[in-house]
Amino acid sequence: MIKILIYILLIYIVYKVFRSLVTPSGSSATKSDGGTGSFDDIMVKDPVCEIYFPKKDGIYLNNNGNEIYFCSKECRDKFLELQSKK
Ligand SMILES: [Zn+2]
Known part of the structure; x- marks a missing residue:
């Protein structure tokens, strides 16, 4: 009886591996920004905390x-604060 369960488990693992090989762009965990990806996933750098984040999630600021x-409104406010001090 346990042998059958091991077989089922093996088949399941093989199936999972096969699925991940056939559809590599399924999960977001292993996603890298290759040339074929959508432009929504462009990574930009926050000038305040120097963190990279997806452009679509950023806080936009038109500075002159x-x-x-920016990664957050806090960083945007900090940037504006630094700008005003100069
Ligand atoms: Zn930031």
């Missing part, structure tokens, strides 16, 4: 014609 993206 420069497009700047």
